[in-house]
Amino acid sequence: MPRYALKIEYDGGPFSGWQAQADQPSVQEAVENALSRLDPGFAEGARIAAAGRTDAGVHATGQVAHADLGREWDPFRLTEALNFHLKPAPVAILAAARVADDFHARFSATERRYSFRLIARRAPVTHEKGRVWQVTHHLDAEAMRQGAAHLIGKHDFTTFRSSICQAQSPVKTMDEIRIEEREIPHGQEILFHLRARSFLHNQVRSIVGTLERVGAGSWHPSKVGEALAACDRAACGPVCPPQGLYLTGVGYPIGIFGD
Structure with a gap:
């Protein structure tokens, strides 16, 4: 077949x-x-x-x-x-x-790529409803980049792992977390781009929810590193909702679709 x-x-x-x-x-x-x-x-x-x-x-x-x-x-x-x-x-x-x-x-697969869309503005989203996570406060993108830097490389990601995750090991290598900021009418859009060979269950949503706390000023960027080192789910920030998350690509040793 x-x-x-x-x-x-x-x-x-x-x-x-x-x-x-x-x-x-x-x-x-x-x-x-x-x-x-x-x-x-x-x-x-x-x-x-x-x-x-x-x-x-x-x-x-x-x-x-x-x-x-x-x-x-x-x-x-x-x-x-x-x-x-x-x-x-x-x-x-x-x-x-x-x-x-x-x-x-x-x-x-040799890598997976996810993006997460977060919109910060007071007025409710209309056209993007169900496709983004919305918060009503401004976010500091540079502070979130500083927090994300603690997560790059090979680590035990127990803190950012769902309690029902079935992966054999919490150790993963995060190859990239890139954070973009775009101005939109009356607000801002933050895009998180994450790349790794594989991810734990809820890992991306746990990371984005934690970084949002940094961007809001509730967490100092260094606290992300402390949470990672704790290897304790209780040290994680809130897990953000799913509607802003997109699986954007999968990499293989040889090109499959000509792209």
């Missing part, structure tokens, strides 16, 4: 997350249902695997999954056909590619 990689974009708002769950809508189920209608060789009960199992409300602009199909497909035709069968779900296949039989969307 030929294996295909799929680059997927979705609005996570209507879903319980990526992973299929009983009696709950999921992105995985939406894609699998489209595949089963399209390719009879994609057997009933067959599963697809993704690079990241995003939580409820989390979005993606560059999720990657793989599927074993019943026949060879032209990648463009496969993309077009899947998008037809995915309607009206807010899920789109951006690209498809034939990959080696030993390719695995999760285990072959």
Whole structure:
């Protein structure tokens, strides 16, 4: 059975997350249902695997999954056909590619990239509702950069790890945390860009929630380093809500989609 990689974009708002769950809508189920209608060789009960199992409300602009199909497909035709069968779900296949039989969307990945959008303004968001986290106070982006610097490199991230995380080890290497600031009418948008080989459950949301406290002036930047060293979940700042989080890309040893 030929294996295909799929680059997927979705609005996570209507879903319980990526992973299929009983009696709950999921992105995985939406894609699998489209595949089963399209390719009879994609057997009933067959599963697809993704690079990241995003939580409820989390979005993606560059999720990657793989599927074993019943026949060879032209990648463009496969993309077009899947998008037809995915309607009206807010899920789109951006690209498809034939990959080696030993390719695995999760285990072959060498890095994952997430972005988080935070808007600071008094007036409620309208057009961006459900796609950003909003606070009503100004944030000091430079202070947040100073706090984030404590998290770069290889560390025990127990403090920033969910209590239900199933990873075997809390030790991860954070390759990059880049913080952008943009002026918007009557406020500011802060964008957090994080890059690592892999992340712990709720790690990004825990980090962003903690850095927001730094930007608000409630935490000194050095307190981020102290929280990290504590290896204690109780030392973490608030975990921010999911709607501002986006899985933006997955890296592999060789290019898959020509980008």
